[in-house]
Amino acid sequence: MNNETRAPVIEPVTVIGWGLLLMPLLTMWHEIGGHATSCIALGGHVATIGAFYVDCTGLSPLRDVVVACAGPMANVALAILAWSLGHRPAGGPTRIVLWWIWVSEAFVASGYVLFSGVSGFGDLGIGEGGSLSGLGLGWWFRLVEIAIGAASYALLVVAAIRALNRIIGLGPQTRMARRRLAHLYYLSAGIAAVLVGLLNPLGLVITLMSAAASSxxxxxxxxxxxxxxGETGEARQVALPRSRAMLAAGLAVSLAFALILGPSRHFAP
Known part of the structure; x- marks a missing residue:
C-alpha cells in the first residue's frame, strides 16, 4: 500500500458544516441545558435566554451560585460522556465527531475557570459583575482559578492530541487532515459564534465576554x-467524506440560532 492511499482524507466542506452545527448545539447545551434548566429546577424564573447568556431571577444568592456553576458543569458532563463513547469501537467519522465534542466541552469548561480567574468575570468570576461576587472570596481564589484553569487546559491539549493521534495516526501524512480537523473547525465555530454574538442587544461587552471568550x-x-x-509515525486510513448536506445543516442551525436567540428571548413571570 503506498503512502498516498494511507493519508487520512478530511473534506473541508464537511468540517465547516460540523463546526457550524456544533457551535450552536454545544452553546445551547451550556446555556439552556445548564443554566436555564438548573434555574427552573431550583424554583427560579428564566427571564431571558440569549445566544450566550441566561438571566435567572427569583432565587437566593446561594442558588444563583448553583445556577452559575451549572453551565460549566454541563460542559464537563457532556465532555465525559463523549470521551467515554469515543473509546468504543466506531467508524472514523463517528470518532471524529465525538472527539470534537469532548475536546470542545472540556476546553470550554477549563477555559471558564482560567478566564474567570484572570478577569474576575463570567460564571465563576468573583470580581464585580462575576457570578460568584457575592461569596466574599479574596484574591487568593482568583489565583487558584488561574492555576487550576491553566494546568487543566494544558493537560487537555496533550490529551486531545493523543486522542486525535489514535484516530488519524502520526507523521507528515497527517498534517493536512490534522489542520483541517483542528484549525478549520476552530475557525468555523469561532467566527460563527462571534457573528451571532454581534446580534446581542446588550452590546459588544457580551460579544467579547461570552461569544468571543468562549469560542x-x-x-x-x-x-x-x-x-x-510529529516528524515520524504512520498515518491511519480514515475519511470524513464531502457532504454538502452537512454544510447545509450547519448553516441552517447556525442561522436559526442567530435569528431566534441572537436578539434574546424574554419571558414574563
Missing amino acids: LGGLAGFISIGYAT
Whole structure:
C-alpha cells in the first residue's frame, strides 16, 4: 500500500458544516441545558435566554451560585460522556465527531475557570459583575482559578492530541487532515459564534465576554492541536467524506440560532 492511499482524507466542506452545527448545539447545551434548566429546577424564573447568556431571577444568592456553576458543569458532563463513547469501537467519522465534542466541552469548561480567574468575570468570576461576587472570596481564589484553569487546559491539549493521534495516526501524512480537523473547525465555530454574538442587544461587552471568550478563546487549544503533526509515525486510513448536506445543516442551525436567540428571548413571570 503506498503512502498516498494511507493519508487520512478530511473534506473541508464537511468540517465547516460540523463546526457550524456544533457551535450552536454545544452553546445551547451550556446555556439552556445548564443554566436555564438548573434555574427552573431550583424554583427560579428564566427571564431571558440569549445566544450566550441566561438571566435567572427569583432565587437566593446561594442558588444563583448553583445556577452559575451549572453551565460549566454541563460542559464537563457532556465532555465525559463523549470521551467515554469515543473509546468504543466506531467508524472514523463517528470518532471524529465525538472527539470534537469532548475536546470542545472540556476546553470550554477549563477555559471558564482560567478566564474567570484572570478577569474576575463570567460564571465563576468573583470580581464585580462575576457570578460568584457575592461569596466574599479574596484574591487568593482568583489565583487558584488561574492555576487550576491553566494546568487543566494544558493537560487537555496533550490529551486531545493523543486522542486525535489514535484516530488519524502520526507523521507528515497527517498534517493536512490534522489542520483541517483542528484549525478549520476552530475557525468555523469561532467566527460563527462571534457573528451571532454581534446580534446581542446588550452590546459588544457580551460579544467579547461570552461569544468571543468562549469560542475563539475557550477553543484556542485547537490551534496547538493542528500543529502537533510529529516528524515520524504512520498515518491511519480514515475519511470524513464531502457532504454538502452537512454544510447545509450547519448553516441552517447556525442561522436559526442567530435569528431566534441572537436578539434574546424574554419571558414574563
